[in-house]
Amino acid sequence: MxxxxxxxxxxxxxxxxxxxxxxxxxxxxxxxxxxxxxxxxxxxxxxxxxxxxxxxxxxxxxxxxxxxxxxxxxxxxxxxxxxxxxxxxxxxxxxxxxxxxxxxxxxxxxxxxxxxxxxxxxxxxxxxxxxxxxxxxxxxxxxxxxxxxxxxxxxxxxxxxxxxPALRRPDARRVGLGAAVTALAASPFLPAGLPVLAGLAGLVLLPVGRGMSGGQSR
Incomplete structure (x- = not known):
């Protein structure tokens, strides 16, 4: 609460x-x-x-x-x-x-x-x-x-x-860092709010077959 x-x-x-x-x-x-x-x-x-x-x-x-x-x-x-x-x-x-x-x-x-x-x-x-x-x-x-x-x-x-707490995992840190870099790089060129969507590109750094909720196979 x-x-x-x-x-x-x-x-x-x-x-x-x-x-x-x-x-x-x-x-x-x-x-x-x-x-x-x-x-x-x-x-x-x-x-x-x-x-x-x-x-x-x-x-x-x-x-x-x-x-x-x-x-x-x-x-x-x-x-x-x-x-x-x-x-x-x-x-x-x-x-x-x-x-x-x-x-x-x-x-x-x-x-x-x-x-x-x-x-x-x-x-x-x-x-x-x-x-x-x-x-x-x-x-x-x-x-x-x-x-x-x-x-x-x-x-x-x-x-x-x-x-x-989630950033303790290496895969989460990679995705988070990739998303942040992408969003910041897009900020000068995209309208407000859209760089956040561009940050989804950070998901490409997630290992294939692993999820963000605990690293379990999907």
Whole structure:
């Protein structure tokens, strides 16, 4: 609970910056709140605001959001059994499938602890993100740039802390280093958010027939 609350608090702060940025971009309040409730994907929401603020249309914003969230396909394949055993519950759990809830569950070591961690982190993140969005909208443009107070470092720091136990394995370190180098190299050339997808190229460093969850054959 302590770890999940700390992570959710950081998510809430970033949610507030999203609300403020959306207000500064003159996106309707109803649309801003609907995005946080129905989309619930920080990277896609920030990207949508950037596209709209830059004069892009709804189709371009939606397409960019879908591309950015393509990583959720492998997330779903890897997390299905952890989220729930029954499909109706899995559908609900899929809405809470963000980078933080996935990393939090994976860091619990598997079994009931991973499932409890996933739902706890996901539910708290959902609440804090939406509350933060409301506060950000009310604040208007008081925080025009989320990097002004170092908010942009909250997510990477939290995720790195969650991933540290997995990085004890040599194969995980190779993949992580390859992904980081690829993402950094792509950053000057790709729009915000897309270098993360490019980082998936780090998976080529994973030995054939071995999985990230413990080195077992697939």
């Amino acid at each position: 302590r770890d999940a609350l700390a992570l959710a608090a950081a998510i809430g702060v970033v949610g507030a910056s999203f609300g403020a940025l959306a207000a500064a971009a003159r996106i309707p309040v109803a649309l801003t709140l609907a995005m946080s409730t129905l989309v619930f994907a920080g990277g896609s929401q920030f990207l949508m605001v950037a596209i709209v603020a830059g004069g892009g249309g709804a189709v371009a914003a939606a397409a960019a959001g879908l591309l950015l969230n393509a990583r959720h396909l492998p997330f779903g394949l890897a997390m299905g059994d952890i989220v729930a055993d029954r499909w109706p519950v899995r559908l609900l759990g899929a809405h809470l499938m963000i980078d933080e809830s996935v990393a939090f569950a994976r860091s619990r070591g598997g079994g009931p602890r991973s499932r409890a961690g996933y739902w706890l982190c996901g539910a708290l993140a959902f609440v804090f993100w939406n509350v933060g969005t409301v506060l950000g909208v009310l604040a208007g443009s008081a925080v025009p740039d989320p990097a002004a107070f170092g908010v942009d470092a909250a997510f990477p720091a939290g995720l790195l802390a969650l991933l540290l």
